[in-house]
Amino acid sequence: MTTEWVDRRGQVTTFFPSPLACTRMKTDGGSDAAKRRAGERAAEDVEDGFVVGLGTGSTTAHAIRALGRAVDDGLEIRGIPTSFQSRRLALEVGIPLTDLDAVDGVDIAIDGADQVVDEPDTAAHGALIKGGGAAHAREKLVDSAADRFLVVADPSKLTEQLERSVPVEVLPDAHTLAADRVRELGGEPTLRDAERKDGPVVTDNGNLVLDCAFGRIDDPDRLATQLSAIPGVVEHGLFVGLADVAYVGREDGVERRDY
Numbered sequence: 001m002t003t004e005w006v007d008r009r010g011q012v013t014t015f016f017p018s019p020l021a022c023t024r025m026k027t028d029g030g031s032d033a034a035k036r037r038a039g040e041r042a043a044e045d046v047e048d049g050f051v052v053g054l055g056t057g058s059t060t061a062h063a064i065r066a067l068g069r070a071v072d073d074g075l076e077i078r079g080i081p082t083s084f085q086s087r088r089l090a091l092e093v094g095i096p097l098t099d100l101d102a103v104d105g106v107d108i109a110i111d112g113a114d115q116v117v118d119e120p121d122t123a124a125h126g127a128l129i130k131g132g133g134a135a136h137a138r139e140k141l142v143d144s145a146a147d148r149f150l151v152v153a154d155p156s157k158l159t160e161q162l163e164r165s166v167p168v169e170v171l172p173d174a175h176t177l178a179a180d181r182v183r184e185l186g187g188e189p190t191l192r193d194a195e196r197k198d199g200p201v202v203t204d205n206g207n208l209v210l211d212c213a214f215g216r217i218d219d220p221d222r223l224a225t226q227l228s229a230i231p232g233v234v235e236h237g238l239f240v241g242l243a244d245v246a247y248v249g250r251e252d253g254v255e256r257r258d259y
């Protein structure tokens with residue numbers, strides 16, 4: 001059952017308190033074997049001495065574990081985590097960590113996605129929706145800093161056109177005004193509710209997330225620019241023109257896309 005909150009200007013924000021609704025930002029499809037193949041293939045591209053951006057999510061976790069095994073075997077790298085989750089996993093598997101402000105650059109970033117446009121003849125080919133784990137602000141920072149950004153995905157993430165809700169991280173004070181601006185752009189914002197905590201999801205940066213449904217997104221680049229211009233928006237989950245390669249794990253191997 002949803003609950004609705006009406007602010008003093010009569011604007012309605014919908015809350016989805018059920019566990020089903022809370023997990024809907026992640027795709028249910030995609031086998032763990034496919035995710036593992038994609039993650040492990042991407043980890044093979046990491047070379048000795050590299051600074052590596054460590055993305056967030058279940059697919060990237062396979063890459064982080066593979067890198068941990070390689071470190072055990074003598075690979076010398078430094079990782080930059082994009083979330084509390086990826087930091088904890090990297091520490092657990094023994095990857096030495098550093099920070100963006102302590103390095104000259106990032107050689108490679110490996111990160112997952114919630115949707116990937118797979119239409120080579122369109123301008124949006126390789127555009128992504130990220131932020132199913134609410135980590136997209138740090139992910140965009142690290143992924144865009146990398147010389148090469150590798151996306152790791154299973155086939156359930158591939159799409160002709162982006163159509164999932166776009167996660168938008170907002171300053172807590174800005175959530176009603178930012179929601180109004182999203183509505184003006186034709187979107188339907190929903191404040192992401194937490195699981196096993198009353199109230200909303202609070203990001204690693206102390207902010208809130210509006211999941212914004214726009215239906216099929218004809219021009220992701222334009223929408224990305226419009227969302228970035230909203231005061232109080234910290235970052236949104238449209239990653240346009242950032243990915244260099246996607247590794248798509250399948251039951252019997254890995255497909256590669258170059259952008």
Ligand code: 5RP
Binds near residue numbers: 059129
């Ligand atoms: C987190 C993300 C994740 O990379 C995205 O949700 C994909 O996760 P998974 O590999 O678990 O499907 O953007 O903010």
